[in-house]
Amino acid sequence: MSRHTADTPADPVEDYLDQLFVTLSGSPRQVRHTVAEVEAHLRDAVAEGVAAGLTEPEAQAQAVARMGPVHGVTGRGAALTRPSLALARRLALTAALVGGAGFLAIGAAGLVARLLLAVKGDEFLTAPWPAGTYTRADCARWLAGDPGTHSCVTAMLADHAGDFLLQAAAAGLLGLIALAAYLTLRQRWQDRATLTALPAGTAEALGTALAAVATVVCLGQAVDTEMVQHGIGAGEPWSLGAAAAVAAAAFALALRRALRRAAPA
Amino acid sequence: MRSERLKGHLDLLLLSVLSRGPGHGYEVITRLRDRSDGAFELPEGTVYPALHRLEEAGLLASAWDAVSGRRRRIYRLTLAGEGALAEQSQQWSEFSGSVTRVLGTQAAVSPPRPALPGVTA
Numbered sequence: 001m002s003r004h005t006a007d008t009p010a011d012p013v014e015d016y017l018d019q020l021f022v023t024l025s026g027s028p029r030q031v032r033h034t035v036a037e038v039e040a041h042l043r044d045a046v047a048e049g050v051a052a053g054l055t056e057p058e059a060q061a062q063a064v065a066r067m068g069p070v071h072g073v074t075g076r077g078a079a080l081t082r083p084s085l086a087l088a089r090r091l092a093l094t095a096a097l098v099g100g101a102g103f104l105a106i107g108a109a110g111l112v113a114r115l116l117l118a119v120k121g122d123e124f125l126t127a128p129w130p131a132g133t134y135t136r137a138d139c140a141r142w143l144a145g146d147p148g149t150h151s152c153v154t155a156m157l158a159d160h161a162g163d164f165l166l167q168a169a170a171a172g173l174l175g176l177i178a179l180a181a182y183l184t185l186r187q188r189w190q191d192r193a194t195l196t197a198l199p200a201g202t203a204e205a206l207g208t209a210l211a212a213v214a215t216v217v218c219l220g221q222a223v224d225t226e227m228v229q230h231g232i233g234a235g236e237p238w239s240l241g242a243a244a245a246v247a248a249a250a251f252a253l254a255l256r257r258a259l260r261r262a263a264p265a
Numbered sequence: 266m267r268s269e270r271l272k273g274h275l276d277l278l279l280l281s282v283l284s285r286g287p288g289h290g291y292e293v294i295t296r297l298r299d300r301s302d303g304a305f306e307l308p309e310g311t312v313y314p315a316l317h318r319l320e321e322a323g324l325l326a327s328a329w330d331a332v333s334g335r336r337r338r339i340y341r342l343t344l345a346g347e348g349a350l351a352e353q354s355q356q357w358s359e360f361s362g363s364v365t366r367v368l369g370t371q372a373a374v375s376p377p378r379p380a381l382p383g384v385t386a
Contacts, residue, residue: 033329034313037290037338041309044291044335068308 012057012064013042019070025191037074038073074191076191093186094203095139100178101207102214107172107248110165116163120235122157126164127225127233129156133169164236203256211248215241277357278305280324280342280350287341289332290316316340320338324349 017039024031043064049059067073117125134156142155149155189195218241225234225236282296293316294309319325324346330339342350373375 033338034317036336037313038310040289040335040337041291041294042372045309067310070310072308075312229374 005038013039013062016042016064016070020073022192022196023070023074025074025189025194027110027190031192034073038067042067055207069165086191087197089185089189089194090197093182093189094198095179096182096185097203098207100175100182101247101251103171103178104211105175105211105214105243106168106240107175108246109239109243110168110172112242113161114165116235117161117232118240122154122161123232125233125235125239126157126160127229128153183220201258202212203253204251204258207251208248208255211244211251214244216247217241218244274357275307276319276324277350277353279312279315279319280346280353283325283340284347285341287339289337289339291337293340295312304320319346 017035020038021031021035022163024034026034042060043067045063046056046059050056054062089213113125133153139152139155142152142159143149146155148159149158218237222234222237222241225231279293279295281301285296288296290292290312292311294312296313297305314327316327320327320340322345324343325340326343327338327340329336331337332339
């Protein structure tokens with residue numbers, strides 16, 4: 001665990017405590033107390049070994065051997081102390097946070113789109129397909145879903161707007177589930193190995209970058225639609241762009257906070 | 266004794282060791298080893314999750330104290346711990362008594378096996 005130089009000779013007790021520190025889970029206080037407790041135990045055992053005639057290194061090695069593997073102290077399986085598992089858990093947390101926030105943003109875009117729909121109508125939210133790209137059967141299906149209208153294009157717009165709102169609601173729900181999983185797992189995986197498997201602010205930086213790209217793409221598409229199609233179908237990219245911009249701002253604030261927390265005092 | 270077998274009874278043993286007076290983790294291990302004449306050897310670190318679990322269950326309480334210039338966490342039995350020790354001791358006595366009776370009966374009724382023809386001991 002620690003790097004040894006000529007000035008810092010190998011000390012099995014220190015190495016053991018380092019490994020224990022990065023493996024223990026629980027609140028910072030619980031971790032500090034357990035490390036202090038085990039250190040007192042190891043120092044007692046070393047003192048006993050030296051009193052019995054062992055050299056200091058022999059006594060240290062014996063004390064660590066008698067203590068047993070670190071996962072015995074943490075009360076968790078040996079597999080849970082593997083660095084690769086800590087990295088996998090950190091990646092899962094990152095994916096849950098970024099993915100959850102992304103899906104939640106799409107859900108929020110659905111709410112924005114619903115407002116736009118109420119104010120500016122179906123045609124602003126989604127553009128109709130060009131003539132010749134849909135069949136009579138498509139028309140019949142859209143009209144069946146909207147019995148109050150006799151226009152195929154109007155029924156198509158209502159159908160497409162409904163699809164977008166439904167998909168956005170489903171994405172929002174998925175986002176809430178992913179964020180709930182993130183909060184639950186983050187509470188459970190409090191060990192140092194998991195917390196330090198990736199640099200501080202990695203998830204927030206990734207979220208900021210992805211949300212910023214989504215903002216530029218969606219808002220660019222909205223402006224293009226306004227200019228080329230005179231706003232027909234611009235509602236979708238506007239709502240997605242607005243939600244992505246809010247997500248990017250939230251991730252950027254979280255990134256700033258994470259970097260401040262990680263910076264040495 | 267194999268540590269796997271010992272772990273099943275660790276809570277009872279820890280409560281019993283601490284019923285003789287408060288102690289820190291290293292003392293608990295030392296008492297356990299001494300009182301079993303060295304029969305109960307287990308990785309010493311495994312005692313800590315058990316102590317913490319018993320404390321969470323309210324059967325032990327702990328406080329930090331400075332002993333010989335070193336900070337140590339001293340564990341003591343709570344009233345609930347005393348009750349749990351009495352109950353678990355009773356259960357163990359009944360169980361071990363039953364096992365002993367079964368083994369004793371078997372030893373008494375089982376005649377020595379005759380040697381197979383052509384096989385010498």
